[in-house]
Amino acid sequence: MSKELLAEQIAGWHAAGEHNKICEAVLALPEQEQTDELICLLARALNNKDDFCGALEVLDSIRNRYSDNPFFCVRYGFALYQLHREHEALDWFRKAQAGGLEEINETPGTYHPKSIAKWIIFAERWAPRRIEKNAFEAECRIKRSREPQHADFTDFDFSGFWDDCDYSLEKYTGNTPADTEIEEAEAELGYRLPESYKALVRLHNGGLLLDKYFENPLQREWEPQIFGISSIYGISSDKMYSLTGDRGSRFWITEWGYPDIGVAVCDCPSGGHDMIFLDYSDCGPEGEPCVVHIHQEGDYERTYLADNFEDFVRGLISMDEDGE
Template identity: 50%
Template sequence: MSNLKDFNWTGFWKDTDYAFESYIGRDVTDADIKNAEAELGYTLPAAYIELLKNHNGGVVNKNCFINDDDDCVYITGIYGIDRDKKYSLLGEMGNEFWISKVKYPPIGIVVADTISGGHDMIFLDYRECGPTGEPKVVRVDQECDYSITSLADNFGDFIKNLYFSIEDITDEEFQSLSDTEKVKLLNEQEGIDIKRAMELLNNMGIDNLSPILLSTLGRMYNNNGRAAEAIDLFNRIDEAHRDWSWYYRCSYAHATVAFGESYESEHVQKALQLIETAMKMTKEEHLDKQLGWCCEVVKYLLTQIKPKEYKEDYPVIFETIKNLFDKKNSKETTEDNHIEDANEYEEDNYPTYDAVHWVFNKQTYRREEFSKEYNENVKKYVDDDEADDDDRLEEPEILVTYEAWIESEDQLFDNERVTDDELFEEDKEDGMWQVEIMAHLVADNGTYFTREELLFKLHNLMANKELGDHVFFEGIEYEGHECEGYGLIDNEDGIPVFYIVCGS
């Protein structure tokens, strides 16, 4: 059990007029607590009682929960027990409301709400411990069929893992955190303001950054087109702290600077030297996923370098990439289990782009117009450990499917087909057909799609169609290799098909 007796509440609560009106209750007595427990049918955990005695519910400044499993949830407020307050355990929007009216599962007590406005809630979960035990803290997501995600083993740990959001935290508050907490805050927050994140680290002074913070800032520079500066940061990290990730990230930076240069160039050679070491280390530590990232530095960034050039000088790179990508490109179809394994590999290694924020609209963009808006409104939301690696979809051509409403087949472009056998006028609703559309896309460079290029082409395909309220891009899902292609391709082996996920 984790208590809050020594917890520092400074700056924790956000005491606005709205908070006093809807959340913050009168001072709590022991009798109040016993009466609430009797009405709820559960013993409240000691840490929660300590919170109530400090502040009987309220809106929080520290609103971002991050745990060691990389779960990130933004909460609005924590419920108190004053029944006169709308957002309290016994109030109008309290425990009874969420379970009886909204049909959340009766696993315990709703203890906090989130920024989703009721689409997911934070519960004290008594299923394992019973009504008098120490409950876990979980998130219940109404939008995902009331799925339950464990957040913390107890309420005290939940409170201790609440952080200020990047946008709200001051330099002083950030610097008061431990290095581990700083990295957790910077790495796991969703929709992070990357400019502010880099500013927080730079304001500490580069010379004052520990190896883990130098590496974190270097990764941010890598992900935001500042590879040369990233190299300088990585070189500041002493050898004692250079693990596989140092070699991988540093090689990524050199490979980015070396893009388009010949095999003999300084940055190409440095990138290959570093990635050779990174591959050896990931193999020794059996880090298969990270080994794949190392391969992609060579395959996706050093595209001008041919395997025969590095075969003798860098044998680990040559053999690893050969084995890994030979498996990916294998066309053997004689055994069902081989086909299944190959498909699983493809699905695991294609990007999903589910971290990208984009809203489809009716505007058709020129490339330069789209690029400007993309950089302003999309890239700032993408920042995680895999952002370096998920940027490219390594296929020269793909098929995509998406759902839309059309008034006429004239709205289809030359590279599009509806997947229905035939469209009949009597099947229209309000003058429109609801259809699934398949489109054939070819990468500009004939080798791979960048994230920006793919989204640009998808947007302009959809701009002249009706998407209803499903206008939010939520990623792509690999669906296999299409052999028919509805007349769009002439390839008996098929090419990858991706479903475009749109939400409301």
């Protein structure tokens, strides 16, 4: 098949939403036949499959010789934008516009604009916010201790904390775990669990919470002010909602696509569309993880919540009916 016929076939597949066929067709070609134009079309398909990291990877392979192409620029910018790198995407949208591209009709999502000018407006709005948020999180990570911390909750008032309803006791709460069970869970997860977490599950091995929230440490009008927390997962493999249960940490990573940065430790009222993770990305599997919120429907955007699990638990608040 000639390059012209293949490009026509790819256009038809794109219109039909058959992006996997585009990927398979381009990648099946001998390397010498994978032209820059075809690789750029492959990136478009990957963007439409929400594989933004993959799109950046293939575009980077031709960046030195093809980055003046306005379609390359807009596809590169779109992938960066979806990966919450709006401050980097802005220059690429501007470059696409300077190259004569005014509109595109290839990005997924009903609410994505077709106008390059609107993408520039979006990126201009969010770029300084992203820079501020990234700087705030970087400072938090620099200041916090990554070494394992000793902690317990002997002085903590748990009245009004746990919701020991029948459903919680059936699906979440296990018996007090033995040390061997904790060690087995750590081995299965591949991470040393925080001492504060171990202390908590020895007192109450997971369960639903009574109307609990955590305040966003970065209080800005463009950031969520609070996050609802539904439960804390315990250590009990026979409970569906536990660290190693059927709906445990690995389930959310492998089945729902959450980033493989640590351990899913709490669920939220959205039923899986946002989660709380122990984040080991800056400390390694043996270090002290921080706690982050991850928004699945927001392209897995992370929000830094607490330096460690103990601070997270102690920071949980209740709200009355007036939201105060």
